[in-house]
Amino acid sequence: MTISTNDFQYISKLVQDLSAIVLETGKEYLVESRILPLAKKEGYESIEELVKNLKTGPKNGLSTKVVDAMTTNETSFFRDIHPFETLKKHIIPDLIKKRETTKELNIWTGASSSGQEPYTFAMVLRDNFPQLKTWKINYISSDISHEMLDRCRKGIYSQLEINRGLPATLMVKYFERHGTEWQVKEDLRNMIDFRYLNLCEKWPLMPKMDLVLLRNVLIYFDVDMKKKILKQIQDLLKPDGYLFLGAAETTLNLNEDFQRMDYKQSGCYRIREG
Numbered sequence: 001m002t003i004s005t006n007d008f009q010y011i012s013k014l015v016q017d018l019s020a021i022v023l024e025t026g027k028e029y030l031v032e033s034r035i036l037p038l039a040k041k042e043g044y045e046s047i048e049e050l051v052k053n054l055k056t057g058p059k060n061g062l063s064t065k066v067v068d069a070m071t072t073n074e075t076s077f078f079r080d081i082h083p084f085e086t087l088k089k090h091i092i093p094d095l096i097k098k099r100e101t102t103k104e105l106n107i108w109t110g111a112s113s114s115g116q117e118p119y120t121f122a123m124v125l126r127d128n129f130p131q132l133k134t135w136k137i138n139y140i141s142s143d144i145s146h147e148m149l150d151r152c153r154k155g156i157y158s159q160l161e162i163n164r165g166l167p168a169t170l171m172v173k174y175f176e177r178h179g180t181e182w183q184v185k186e187d188l189r190n191m192i193d194f195r196y197l198n199l200c201e202k203w204p205l206m207p208k209m210d211l212v213l214l215r216n217v218l219i220y221f222d223v224d225m226k227k228k229i230l231k232q233i234q235d236l237l238k239p240d241g242y243l244f245l246g247a248a249e250t251t252l253n254l255n256e257d258f259q260r261m262d263y264k265q266s267g268c269y270r271i272r273e274g
């Protein structure tokens with residue numbers, strides 16, 4: 001281990017202040033494995049030198065790069081499968097019925113990572129609900145990582161990433177070859193508005209949502225931040241809208257105004273009535 005306690009503490013505080021991501025003692029190995037390559041890339045000899053520059057140097061976006069490096073971007077197409085089954089069988093049909101007169105749906109994916117989740121959802125919509133072609137679908141997908149947002153917008157995936165969860169039929173239908181990789185077709189890419197949004201800062205104005213997917217990101221935050229974010233989602237959701245969290249996440253003991261829906265392992269919630 002080459003990272004000093006002081007440098008570790010400085011980086012954890014900076015990352016928590018800027019992104020709410022908690023890096024407890026014991027995560028030194030993680031910080032070192034992510035920050036050392038960044039230090040080298042930015043022309044520093046060591047983490048110590050990078051930290052010195054963070055403290056005294058010009059504000060040239062280095063702290064943003066540190067936060068970017070400390071985000072965990074693990075994701076895949078159709079991750080955990082059950083939520084997408086629930087969306088297809090129950091939630092989208094229900095929303096279609098409820099919004100039949102306005103023919104408009106507002107959807108937000110709050111931690112898009114490299115884009116597999118929003119593109120999965122977009123494919124579920126396109127492939128199963130042709131009637132939505134004439135609807136106004138406002139689909140926002142956001143993340144704190146500029147690098148990830150860039151990947152989302154390009155929509156280019158390696159064969160390995162494609163093999164992780166994407167059925168061949170959907171690959172043929174919605175992707176085109178891009179050298180040795182695969183790119184999401186323009187039509188599907190244009191369906192999603194990818195934006196920068198830091199969940200721990202003031203959120204930009206967004207329309208009231210019918211559906212929010214905030215999966216596998218609350219786990220990185222402390223209890224107070226989880227509560228704050230869930231309260232904001234409660235205010236952002238329409239009273240009959242739905243929230244999806246990750247398999248290891250819950251609203252329990254964080255926000256009792258949410259009620260878990262009884263769909264197998266799908267992490268689906270709605271706001272309690274009355």
Ligand SMILES: C[S@@+](CC[C@H](N)C(=O)[O-])C[C@H]1O[C@@H](n2cnc3c(N)ncnc32)[C@H](O)[C@@H]1O
Binds near residue numbers: 019114144148200216
């Ligand atoms: C593990 S990925 C989850 C990706 C996807 N939702 C899924 O379930 O497969 C977590 C994502 O949360 C993002 N993230 C971390 N802190 C954030 C913050 N404060 N605001 C917005 N996004 C954040 C990271 O950049 C990363 O892309």
